Amino acid sequence: MEGKVLLYGPIDPAGMDIMRQAGLTVEIPEKLDAGHLESIVADYDAILVRGMAPLPGAVLEKAARCRVVSRHGVGLETIDVAAATRLHIPVTNTPGANxxxxxxxxxxxxxxxxxxxxxxxxxxxxxxxxxxxxxxxxxxxxxxxxxxxxxxxxxxxxxxxxxxxxxxxxxxxxxxxxxxxxxxxxxxxxxxxxxxxxxxxxxxxxxxxxxxxxxxxxxxxxxxxxxxxxxxxxxxxxxxxxxxxxxxxxxxxxxxxxxxxxxxxxxxxxxxxxxxxxxxxLPHTAALTKESNRAMAVRSATALVQVLQGVRPEALANPAIWDLRRK
Structure with missing residues (x-):
């Protein structure tokens, strides 16, 4: 399987290995502001979001090749899930990992x-x-x-x-x-x-x-x-x-x-x-243990690969569009 993943920031090596072993190229952009993301996102087949940088609908509108958005974590408030759903892009996350x-x-x-x-x-x-x-x-x-x-x-x-x-x-x-x-x-x-x-x-x-x-x-x-x-x-x-x-x-x-x-x-x-x-x-560190970072990386990368391979992942934020998803 070939494809490119836009990754919002470094994740545990175990997650990187899962994507690379599936044949995917993983790239971290220089900047995560919406303007820069809009200018590059059309080249990517998947987006893996981590941290609090947003993934707005305007960026997803430009993501013509994107077939999955995977969240490294649980909260989805930084992702425009409604826009992803409208565009038939599955959104996954990692409930329970942290x-x-x-x-x-x-x-x-x-x-x-x-x-x-x-x-x-x-x-x-x-x-x-x-x-x-x-x-x-x-x-x-x-x-x-x-x-x-x-x-x-x-x-x-x-x-x-x-x-x-x-x-x-x-x-x-x-x-x-x-x-x-x-x-x-x-x-x-x-x-x-x-x-x-x-x-x-x-x-x-x-x-x-x-x-x-x-x-x-x-x-x-x-x-x-x-x-x-x-x-x-x-x-x-x-x-x-x-x-x-x-x-x-x-x-x-x-x-x-x-x-x-x-x-x-x-x-x-x-x-x-x-x-x-x-x-x-505390500076928002509750979920940032070595163990939970590894679990979130593995689960978010696994879900991303599964969707690209046509396998329904364990956790979907917008399950109603699975059969209508981009392929």
């Missing part, structure tokens, strides 16, 4: 916030302040209630870790999953009828939902969370109204927040969260 990595990071953030790990580490290293141990109050996860918003692969893995490792009670809300479905999957999660029910019960609230145009957690939602609770976000920065969260943290309604994602990335230098001791900030 679930454990993100789940572990979510639990790590819970512990960091409750035990002030990052703050204490900084005080020790920068100021040799051993006495700080007597001026902070740390907390435990054991016996608390975890509230999950979104019960996909990542949310369910967080539930598994927190129940088995810390004996937490787990409640959750997902409009696509009820108690019967969770029970059938063997998940010890108490399904809630709505978001508010989770907010009112959770000592620790962890977000695992896709992003949208409007924040899922704003002033109204924060006011319904328990006093002294913790908010964790390893999903999408757009889920939280950051100004409302700042107020809730400063007035003491929330104990703290652990954020791997922000509304704008990177955040502006003057962002208030940089200067708040009860906020743990």
């Amino acid at each position: 679930a454990n990595a993100v789940a572990e990071q979510a639990v790590s953030l819970m512990l960091d916030v409750l035990k002030h790990t990052c703050f204490l580490n900084e005080r020790m290293k920068r100021e040799q302040d051993y006495g700080v141990r007597l001026r902070v109050t740390c907390h435990e996860l054991a016996g608390r209630t975890l509230g999950l918003v979104g019960l996909g692969n990542i949310g369910r893995r967080v539930a598994e870790i927190c129940r088995a490792g810390f004996g937490m009670t787990v409640v959750g809300y997902d409009p696509c999953l009820g108690q019967a479905e969770l029970d059938a999957m063997g998940c010890a999660i108490e399904a809630q009828p709505d978001l508010e029910s989770v907010l009112r019960r959770a000592d620790v609230l962890s977000l695992h939902a896709p992003g949208g145009e409007k924040p899922l957690i704003g002033e109204w939602e924060l006011a319904r969370m328990k006093e002294g609770s913790v908010l964790i976000n390893t999903a999408r920065g757009s889920l939280i109204d950051e100004a409302a969260l700042e107020r809730a943290l400063k007035d003491g309604r929330l104990l703290g927040a652990g954020l791997d994602v922000m509304a704008d990335e990177p955040p502006l230098a003057e962002h208030p969260f940089y200067h708040m001791d009860n906020v743990v900030l």
Whole structure:
């Protein structure tokens, strides 16, 4: 099989090997801005997207030879899936490939916030302040209630870790999953009828939902969370109204927040969260483990090759057009 793949950036060598062994030529463009992509995309049979650089409809319109768009990851918000569907281009992704990595990071953030790990580490290293141990109050996860918003692969893995490792009670809300479905999957999660029910019960609230145009957690939602609770976000920065969260943290309604994602990335230098001791900030690294990068590379490359070979892949974002796809 011959063909050319436009790759948005380096991936694990295992993924590169899969494409090259299938006879494909893989090229990484010098720039990923839309204008440059529009000028070169007509030469490619497939596009493999990684990172947060967008693949807009205007680029796909110029991709006359493209027969598949493969996402190195789960989120599809940077890809114009509607345009791809209209053009009969299958779009694939890798659900579950980074679930454990993100789940572990979510639990790590819970512990960091409750035990002030990052703050204490900084005080020790920068100021040799051993006495700080007597001026902070740390907390435990054991016996608390975890509230999950979104019960996909990542949310369910967080539930598994927190129940088995810390004996937490787990409640959750997902409009696509009820108690019967969770029970059938063997998940010890108490399904809630709505978001508010989770907010009112959770000592620790962890977000695992896709992003949208409007924040899922704003002033109204924060006011319904328990006093002294913790908010964790390893999903999408757009889920939280950051100004409302700042107020809730400063007035003491929330104990703290652990954020791997922000509304704008990177955040502006003057962002208030940089200067708040009860906020743990990470630079969107939850999914970036060696193990998950390899899994995403292998699965995204495999799906790309499968489509070019006429084999339906495991995960399709637009399955309705499979029989109508470009060939």
